[in-house]
Amino acid sequence: xxxxxxxxxxxxxxxxxxxxxxxxxxxxxxxxxxxxxxxxxxxxxxxxxxxxxxxxxxxxxxxxxxxxxxxxxxxxxxxxxxxxxxxxxxxxxxxxxxxxxxxxxxxxxxxxxxxxxxxxxxxxxxxxxxxxxxxxxxxxxxxxxxxxxxxxxxxxxxxxxxxxxxxxxxxxxxxxxxxxxxxxxxxxxxxxxxxxxxxxxxxxxxxxxxxxxxxxxxxxxxxxxxxxxxxxxxxxxxxxxxxxxxxxxxxxxxxxxxxxxxxxxxxxxxxxxxxxxxxxxxxxxxxxxxxxxxxxxxxxxxxxxxxxxxxxxxxxxxxxxxxxxxxxxxxxxxxxxxxxxxxxxxxxxxxxxxxxxxxxxxxxxxxxxxxxxxxxxxxxxxxxxxxxxxxxxxxxxxxxxxxxxxxxxxxxxxxxxxxxxxxxxxxxxxxxxxxxxxxxxxxxxxxxxxxxxxxxxxxxxxxxxxxxxxxxxxx
Numbered sequence: 001x002x003x004x005x006x007x008x009x010x011x012x013x014x015x016x017x018x019x020x021x022x023x024x025x026x027x028x029x030x031x032x033x034x035x036x037x038x039x040x041x042x043x044x045x046x047x048x049x050x051x052x053x054x055x056x057x058x059x060x061x062x063x064x065x066x067x068x069x070x071x072x073x074x075x076x077x078x079x080x081x082x083x084x085x086x087x088x089x090x091x092x093x094x095x096x097x098x099x100x101x102x103x104x105x106x107x108x109x110x111x112x113x114x115x116x117x118x119x120x121x122x123x124x125x126x127x128x129x130x131x132x133x134x135x136x137x138x139x140x141x142x143x144x145x146x147x148x149x150x151x152x153x154x155x156x157x158x159x160x161x162x163x164x165x166x167x168x169x170x171x172x173x174x175x176x177x178x179x180x181x182x183x184x185x186x187x188x189x190x191x192x193x194x195x196x197x198x199x200x201x202x203x204x205x206x207x208x209x210x211x212x213x214x215x216x217x218x219x220x221x222x223x224x225x226x227x228x229x230x231x232x233x234x235x236x237x238x239x240x241x242x243x244x245x246x247x248x249x250x251x252x253x254x255x256x257x258x259x260x261x262x263x264x265x266x267x268x269x270x271x272x273x274x275x276x277x278x279x280x281x282x283x284x285x286x287x288x289x290x291x292x293x294x295x296x297x298x299x300x301x302x303x304x305x306x307x308x309x310x311x312x313x314x315x316x317x318x319x320x321x322x323x324x325x326x327x328x329x330x331x332x333x334x335x336x337x338x339x340x341x342x343x344x345x346x347x348x349x350x351x352x353x354x355x356x357x358x359x360x361x362x363x364x365x366x367x368x369x370x371x372x373x374x375x376x377x378x379x380x381x382x383x384x385x386x387x388x389x390x391x392x393x394x395x396x397x398x399x400x401x402x403x404x405x406x407x408x409x410x411x412x413x414x415x416x417x418x419x420x421x422x423x424x425x426x427x428x429x430x431x432x433x434x435x436x437x438x439x440x441x442x443x444x445x446x447x448x449x450x451x452x453x454x455x456x457x458x459x460x461x462x463x464x465x466x467x468x469x470x471x472x473x474x475x
Contacts (some may be wrong), residue, residue, distance in 0.1 A: 105416050107423040107469040108374050112431035115391055118398040122344040123433060125260070125317060126400040129216045131426060131474040132177030132437035133170055133454065134405060138162060139203060140181035140222035150187055150199055158442040160456040167209040169459040174471045177216035179404055179437050180206060181268065183223040184247050193229075193246035200254055211261060218319060218404065218437075219255075220265035221247055225273045232270050232294035232323070233287070240294070241301045248305040256311030265319035265349055265404070266302030270295050281323060283334070292334040295323055300338040307341050315342050319349040319402060327352055327386050331393040348394050351405040353439075355382045358421070359408040363447060372408070372417040374424040383425055387432045395433040403429060407439040410450040419469045427473030438470060 117123060137157035147153055155161050170178065180203070187199035203219075210217045224230060224247075230240035244266065255262055271278050272291055281288040299320050306313050320337055322330035327350045329335060337346055353360040358379075361368040372379050390401050408421045422438075429436050444452045444462060455462045 105419055105465045107465070107472040108420055110374055110424060110427055110473070112427050112473065114431045115395070115433060117395065117433040120344045120398050122317065122347060122400045123395070123398060126347060126402060126435050127433065128176075129402070129435045130176035131174070131435065131470055132179055132216070132218070132402075132404075133175045134179045134181065134437055134439045134441075135162065135206075136181060136439055136441040136451070137443070138181070139206070140183045142183050142186050142223045146186065150196060151202055153183075153186070154202065158456065160442060162206050162209070162456075164209040164212075166454075166456055166459055167206075167213055167215070170454065171213050171215055173454075173461055173467055174474070175215075177218070177435070177437065178210050179218040179220070179265075180210075181220055181222035184221055185224045185226065185229045185243075188247075193243055195247065195250050200250070204254060207255070207258075207262065211258065214261075216261045216263065218263045218265050218402075219251070220268050220319070222268045225268070225270060230267065230270070230298060231273065232291045232298060233272060234290050234294065237294050237297060240298055244298055244301045245305050248302055249309060252306045252309035252313045256309055256313050258312055260312070260315070260317060263317045263319060263347070264302075264306055265321070266299055267295075267321055269325045269351065270298065270321060271324045279324060281329065283332070289334065292323060292329065292332070295321075296334075296336045296338070303338040303340055303346070315345060317345050317347055319347050319404070321349040325349055325351040325404065327390055331389050337399070344398070346399070348390075348399060348401045350390065350401060350403050352386060352403055353406060353408075354386060355379075358417070359406075360449070363411045368411070370411040370414040370417065372414075372421045374420040380424055380428070383428055387428055387434065390434065391432040401434045403434060403436045405439040406436055407451045409448075410444070415463065415465060418463075419465045421469075422466050423469035423472050426470055430473055430475075 117127075138154055138160075141153045141157040143153070143156065147156065160166075167178065182203055184193075184195060184199075187196045188194060189196070207217055207219060221230075221244075224243070227233075227236050229243045230236075232240065248264070248266065251264070272287075277285075277288055277291075281291070283289055283292075303318055303320075306316060306318060318340075322332075322335045330348055330350060337348070340346055355372075357367050357369045358372050363370065374380060394401050406425060408418045410418065426436050438453065439451050440454055441449060442452045442454075442456055443450045444455075453461060453463045453466050461467045
């Protein structure tokens with residue numbers, strides 16, 4: 001079958017002044033978390049005996065980054081975390097427009113031209129979520145060997161067991177929403193995928209921390225993309241539907257009495273994991289066209305399963321991803337939102353670590369850049385372009401969008417650039433009617449994917465300057 005629309009890929013964007021480092025190409029994938037399979041880390045990690053070790057490996061089937069063979073994505077990077085349980089004092093709250101002592105780095109003043117945003121319940125709901133934070137590397141943790149105590153998965157990557165004090169501290173810093181990524185496949189039994197009661201109880205406990213603090217919560221299926229669980233190919237479609245149905249039947253039943261501030265996200269970055277097309281599709285190829293249709297059907301299975309579970313689930317807001325949760329594959333005509341029994345309750349889910357060369361590419365890789373400036377059109381152009389695409393396809397037509405993962409990793413302490421980036425990204429997204437969630441994997445040291453901004457050991461913001469940037473235009 002012929003491709004109807006080319007994949008939207010921006011060309012080389014040149015910064016004309018100040019930072020030549022803003023020249024970059026848009027990657028073929030908007031990626032999120034890390035591949036822990038073949039990279040060394042300087043982490044201390046809690047293993048079977050709850051003792052520190054050097055590194056935790058993850059099976060390639062269960063990780064969120066795998067290299068394609070011929071697309072030159074070079075996405076394998078190290079994941080680093082500080083791993084230690086600790087008490088949880090109150091958070092530092094950064095007032096609006098306050099200055100930060102650290103080298104006088106402050107969020108820049110930027111003028112954004114607001115778009116005309118339609119008014120409906122879903123658009124208003126997403127606007128009220130303000131800005132969100134990911135509890136990354138926590139309940140999404142997986143391993144190629146099963147831990148004897150399954151509850152230890154929660155701290156096996158981040159090293160921290162989630163506490164209510166953490167959630168309270170996040171709320172005090174200004175975050176109104178939290179996304180809780182959860183891997184379920186390593187906590188199920190039998191061919192019917194029965195979720196462990198112990199695991200489901202613990203997930204519910206942490207959801208309650210946020211709900212009881214009047215926060216919005218996104219709950220998903222995270223590292224479950226596998227031919228053994230769900231996989232968007234024709235050959236695996238029926239077994240994938242069975243898995244989606246089984247997981248969401250149980251999760252929906254458990255949370256059926258929860259109000260609308262609990263949002264379900266059916267899949268995380270559904271894709272042909274392990275194939276040459278994992279992070280990039282050639283829509284002239286039948287298998288690539290078919291995977292879009294498979295994702296459409298899996299999204300429909302998710303919506304139907306949640307709705308028929310009754311209770312508050314009949315009207316619950318649901319997040320719907322396209323291939324890879326990449327915006328390129330959400331704006332094509334082949335991607336279809338599911339049919340729903342209620343109007344204005346579906347939200348498009350997108351992940352976008354853009355511009356890739358600055359936000360995600362490893363500093364060890366050729367083409368990585370460390371500097372970014374909100375006043376340079378060459379730096380901001382790629383963000384503006386993809387936000388305009390989402391606005392034109394969805395927001396303008398009354399369909400809300402959430403960017404469930406974004407961020408810029410630390411590269412040799414390029415704090416000023418990260419503050420500029422955070423400020424511009426959120427402000428531009430909000431001007432387009434979109435709400436953003438920062439990916440926080442609690443990683444701060446080494447040269448890996450250091451997206452951490454909130455120190456869970458002390459419940460303080462390790463980078464209050466970035467926090468200031470995130471909050472400045474979030475309202």
